[in-house]
Amino acid sequence: MDLFAHRGVSAHYPENTKAAFYAASKLPIAGIELDVHVTADGEVVVIHDETIDRTSNGSGYVKDLTLQQLRSYDYGSWFAEEYKGEIIPTLSEVLELFVATHHRINIELKTDIFPYEGIEALVLKEIAKHQITERVIISSFNHESLQTVSQMAPYIETAALFAEILVDFTTYTAKIPANAIHVSLPTAFRRSIGVALEQGATIRVYTVNDLEYAKQLQQLGIQAVFTDDPEAILAGLTK
Ligand code: G3P
Ligand code: CA
DSSP: OEEEEETTTTTTSOTTSHHHHHHHHTSSSSEEEEEEEEOTTSOEEEOSSSBSTTTSSSOSBGGGSOHHHHTTSOSSTTTOGGGTTOOOOBHHHHHHHHTTSOOEEEEEEOOSSSOOTTHHHHHHHHHHHHTOGGGEEEEESOHHHHHHHHHHOTTSEEEEEESSOOSOHHHHHHHTTOSEEEEEHHHHTSHHHHHHHHTTOEEEEEOOOOHHHHHHHHHHTOOEEEESOHHHHHHHSOO
């Protein structure tokens, strides 16, 4: 079963920072996951929330601040004093860390609250610039965003994120269309995910930080999990 470092190695570094991704880039794991939003001046930045309040010493919506304004805050000290000085990274800066590695890169478009008009084109441009097309997975809870990606770049792998339990994941996902299904941990154990696996679906599960659950998912035939602590899960899983 493959492991993806969720928001980088976010158990040990401030999430979605270059420190968290640099640590992941050195690990023998399948890939990483990151979240993107768009700034007031049209830059794609890597951060989980719509606001910078939780993960910086600043306040405000990413969409209302320019990159320069966002860069005036510290994104490390909320996690631990030793990471003081971490800045909000652009997507381009994070991708740069993985140009020469083997890792897959799951870019989650955080368009479920604010649609960030044009984000799909901006992200596709960065992917092309870094020549990592074959290693990228674009996911979103906003399946309209995935439709847009699929129309603009059908050669890019897409994944539909689900927070809820569907009766028929395979038919729904084919309709978008998306190539893979990303579900929460409780959903992964439901009957409909077992059926989707039997139908040949690619299923990845978020966010798995408990080794016992990781082992159960491996037994089920789940292809990959997102974890904040990939080294700990890797050490406990049998190949
Ligand atoms: O992509 C899987 C997972 O990251 C989705 O949930 O809230 O951690 O972005 P969240
Ligand atoms: Ca995410």
